[in-house]
Amino acid sequence: MSDLSITAGPDGVEIWTLNRPNARNALTADMARQICAECARADRSDEIKAVVLTGAGPGFCAGLDLAEFSRPDAPRGVVGEAIRQLSQFGKPVVGAVNGAAVTGGLELALACDILIAAPEAIFRDTHLKIGAMSGSGMTVHLPRAVGRGWARRMILAGDPMSAETALRLGFVTEIVSAAELLDSAVALAGRIAAMDPELASATKQLCNAIERTTTEEGLDLEAAALRNHRKNGRAWNTRK
Structure with missing residues (x-):
């Protein structure tokens, strides 16, 4: 079985499961390459409208597999690319x-659009503890997701963030029992998949672009996107 398991869900949803439970789903170079390949494949597919990313077993992702990536010649860049x-x-x-x-598992979580978590979920950055620095945007994205204070506490002290704290800060949107977590995530992804897929994709990319700008630049980007939406003849969907 693949270390990244792909399962078709209902209504245009696909489930991607990090599948090395005995290693707490630690990332290998092969897993990272699989993530890249699946992103490219799913982007080309008209059938896939939303994705759920989760982990097999008791952990989401323990970061990089240090047995592989501690080697001097290890292809560390492939994880950052994924x-x-x-x-x-x-x-x-x-x-x-x-x-x-x-x-690295926290960085994968940061790459998701929406997070829901089991009560057992813990978020932690151990780059400093293992004598490393992030090359995948941790110091950029974590402060935007959880605020300056908590981000620096996690990055500099290695302190973990509980699911309850993550919910309070808005990093996760819901805490669901482990038994119901995947079903809840698939249901949420299904509600997203029920939207106009081209418009949902364009809006997601607009949100991503606006996050990297000032308020004024963001308003300009939104106005330009709206003009393009109208130019293409896409009427507003008024169905409830």
Whole structure:
């Protein structure tokens, strides 16, 4: 079985499961390459409208597999590329965080559009603890997701963030029992998939672009996107 398991869900939803439960789903170079390949494949597919990302077993993702990546010649850049491609992926991604999301696993969670979590979920950055620095945007994206204080506490002290704290800060949107987590994530992704897929993708990409700008630049980007939407003859959907 693949270390990244792909399952077709209902109504245009696809479920991507990090599938190395005995290693807490630690990322290997092969897994990272699979994520890149699946992002490219799903972007080309008209059938896939939203993706759920989760982990098998008790953990979401323990970060990089240090047995592989501690070697001097290890292809570390491939993991950063996988995280970047997931963050730039054209379809909405719901992260179902079933356990610990550590370092590279935290960066995968940050690359998702919406997170829901089990009560057991823990978010942690251990780059400093292992004598490393992030090359995948941790110092950029984590402060935007959880605020300056908590981000620096996590990055500099390695302190973990509980699911309850993540919910309070808005990093996750819901806490669901482990038994119901995947079903809840698939249901949420299904509601997203029921929207106009081209418009949903364009709006996601607009949100991503606006996050990298000032308020004034963001308003200009939104206005330009609206003009393009109207130019293409896409009427507003007024159905309830």
